[in-house]
Amino acid sequence: MTTLAANLAAWTASLQYEDLPPEVIHQAKRLMVDTLGCALGGYHSEPVRIACEYAATVTSTQPATILCSGEKTSADLAAFANGSMIRYLDFNDGYTGREAGHPSDSIAALLSAAEIGGANGRELIVAIVIAYEMFCRMCDTINFKPMGFDHVTIGAMASVLGVARLLKLPVEKTAHALNLTVAANVALYQTRIGNVSMWKGCAYANSSRNALFAAQMAQRGMTGPSPVFEGRGGYFKAVTHGPVELAPFGGKGQSFRIMDCLIKRYPLGQYSQSVVQAALEARAVVRDVSEIESIDVRTLHTAIEMMAGDPDKWRPANRETADHSMPYTAGVALKYGRIDVKYFDDPYLHDPVLLELVSRIKCGESDEANKREPEAMLCDLTMTLRNGERKDIRVEHHRGHPRNPMPDAELEEKFRELAGDQLPTAQCDALLSRLWQLDALKNMGELFALTKFK
Secondary structure: OOOHHHHHHHHHHHOOHHHOOHHHHHHHHHHHHHHHHHHHHHOOOHHHHHHHHHHOOOOOOOOEEOOOOOOEEOHHHHHHHHHHHHHOOOOOOEEEOOOEEOHHHHHHHHHHHHHHOOOOHHHHHHHHHHHHHHHHHHHHHOOOHHHOEOOHHHHHHHHHHHHHHHOOOOHHHHHHHHHHHHHHOOOEHHHHOOOOOHHHHOHHHHHHHHHHHHHHHHHOOOOOOOOOOOOOOOHHHHHHOOOOOOOOOOEOOEOOHHHHOEOOOOOOOHHHHHHHHHHHHHHOOOOOHHHEEEEEEEEOHHHHHHHOOOHHHOOOOOHHHHOOOHHHHHHHHHHHOOOOHHHHOOOHHHOHHHHHHHHOEEEEEOHHHHHHOOOOOOEEEEEEEOOOOEEEEEEOOOOOOOOOOOOHHHHHHHHHHHHOOOOOHHHHHHHHHHHHOHHHOOOHHHHHHHHOOO
């Protein structure tokens, strides 16, 4: 019997740059712009400080570069540090199928693998498409949350296939790298619920780190447990409780799932993008939030469970809980008429006026929203004023949703806002130009140099 790991390894090795339609190549570039912008914005954060401080204790004869600082460390620790900064602001892309997550987190592993593997821009683009395809197709098939597992379990698989391609592993060793990764990386969903910790932004970075390690072990001859999916003690038995059949992957007439990924307009959980957009529209029609009697939000069951499923979301204790809180982010949108990352830290977290407004927000699930998932992230918001007036607002496809895409110019604007004062204008321009011409990049050193803070 041909195993799933063998089939995935064969597809990974077979995909060529020439197989990618122009729109897929352009989408990979768009997501690189978005991802590196998020990394620039997330560099000066506590989790990244911790990751970089630890990475500085390690040197390597095969070093990889940490974004923004330019420091060198081992490839796996560079991937962990870079992945942590990409994810910190909760501003990078997303995908929603039966499961949901952030496939751009895998780019951290791919950057390190491309650097140590001597890959060029075209090879990086192919690896990006491979990682996205693996992540999204698995999300289409399995809903991990009810089982208690986190989406970064899929992320590890996505990262290792992209890494294996960049390290130019043959098919057999790619399969072993996948086997090693799958056997060792089953993460818990508790990462994203309750009082959310710093690990929320580091969990996928850790999966990418582990994927790089597994691929480097396989490269040197390490074998992995097989069949890791179908075996008596394998993934289908222990995790999914039954076999999983993936739809055909992209190429040879099949579409690529990278085209169905969303880009966030606001730095918060993807399930709250529609809710916050609706709240901002509501804020535009009221003179003062003191006029609001109540806000009633109705959206997806999954969104409610993750982002409004416990009392912590109404009084978040830290930024990780705040940006994953539907009522808090909606309250910020209503009070300030905008979303900024500063609103997820003190003194806003303890502002009694803001928290009182948040207490007026009720969140519940909608049968229609559940039926339309994942085609739409439907949100119906009803604002009731103290004078009895009501305002109903519906958002089906938020800005940045694949059915309401963010144009390149708006994406560049987001990038420049995230770069802020970190990069001089000329350097920011040069980095954007290089990303839009990623297919012409000869080596990763040029890209890392353009991200370095002066």
